[in-house]
Amino acid sequence: xxxxxxxxxxxxxxxxxxxxxxxxxxxxxxxxxxxxxxxxxxxxxxxxxxxxxxxxxxxxxxxxxxxxxxxxxxxxxxxxxxxxxxxxxxxxxxxxxxxxxxxxxxxxxxxxxxxxxxxxxxxxxxxxxxxxxxxxxxxxxxxxxxxxxxxxxxxxxxxxxxxxxxxxxxxxxxxxxxxxxxxxxxxxxxxxx
Numbered sequence: 569x570x571x572x573x574x575x576x577x578x579x580x581x582x583x584x585x586x587x588x589x590x591x592x593x594x595x596x597x598x599x600x601x602x603x604x605x606x607x608x609x610x611x612x613x614x615x616x617x618x619x620x621x622x623x624x625x626x627x628x629x630x631x632x633x634x635x636x637x638x639x640x641x642x643x644x645x646x647x648x649x650x651x652x653x654x655x656x657x658x659x660x661x662x663x664x665x666x667x668x669x670x671x672x673x674x675x676x677x678x679x680x681x682x683x684x685x686x687x688x689x690x691x692x693x694x695x696x697x698x699x700x701x702x703x704x705x706x707x708x709x710x711x712x713x714x715x716x717x718x719x720x721x722x723x724x725x726x727x728x729x730x731x732x733x734x735x736x737x738x739x740x741x742x743x744x745x746x747x748x749x750x751x752x753x754x755x756x757x758x759x760x761x
Contacts, residue, residue, distance in 0.1 A: 574600045576751060579608040586636035592667055593643040597755035602649075603636055605748050606696075609703035609741060610635030613695060616740075620733040621723050626691045634676030634696035640664060641677055649757040657681045683711060691718045702738050705745030712738070 574597055575581055582590070582604055590600050614628050641660025642648050648656045660677030676696045679688040683697040694715050701708050716734055720727040 574604065574755065576604075578747075578751075579604050580611050582607055582636050583632065585633070589637060589640060589664070589667060589669070590643075593640060593663065595640065595643045596646060596649060596758050598649050598752060598757045599639060599642050599646075601752045601755040602639060602642075605703045605752060606638065606699050607632065607636040610696065610699035612741060613699055613702070613737065616737045617695075617719075620737065621719055621725070621730075623723050624719060625722060626695070630673065630692045631695045631699075633673055634680070634692065635699045637664060637669075637673075638676045638680040638696055638700060646758055654681055683714075689714060691715065691722075694718065698738075702741045703745070704749055705742035707738060707742075 570591070581587075582600070586603065586607070589595075590603070595603075610631055614631060617624055618628075637660075639656060639660065641656030641658070641663055644659050644663065645653060645656040647653065657678045657680070661671075661674045664674035664677055665671060675688075676693065679693040680697045680700050682688050683694055694711060698708075698711055698715060701711065712731070712734060716727050716730045719725070719730045719734070723730070
């Protein structure tokens with residue numbers, strides 16, 4: 569299926585580079601839909617963080633790319649589109665690298681699931697992991713606390729104020745989780761479905 573055909577007026581389309589990568593690995597429609605939703609959540613998260621914390625410095629393009637490609641390993645491990653699993657993470661990173669994506673950008677395939685391990689906790693990695701959770705209304709206290717710590721250090725705002733602002737952003741992002749989940753489920757997990 570042509571990745572360009574999976575779109576909705578409600579969600580930002582995947583960037584051309586991500587669409588090209590999806591086409592190269594014959595990503596199933598549900599995977600493309602999922603990447604679209606996480607990318608859209610990441611874009612909204614970035615906009616709202618910029619508004620709430622104007623001095624916060626992070627690589628927004630890297631976050632958008634990471635969100636748009638983080639689960640590409642599920643093109644190989646397709647059962648993980650409908651069942652829990654972690655095989656897609658390391659495989660996704662090596663797959664992206666084999667397609668010419670530099671390690672600095674391919675890393676999100678691994679770090680989105682291992683954000684709590686040393687070395688995987690840069691703000692950009694944490695934000696991709698957060699976008700992968702919040703698009704469906706899921707909250708992870710430890711992940712949010714790590715982000716608050718980094719935002720507070722970067723902006724010199726008190727942690728409690730950073731947490732209050734992040735909580736408001738995430739509550740708002742979670743409001744339409746059911747409709748996003750329903751939209752994602754309309755796409756088959758494989759070409760054969």
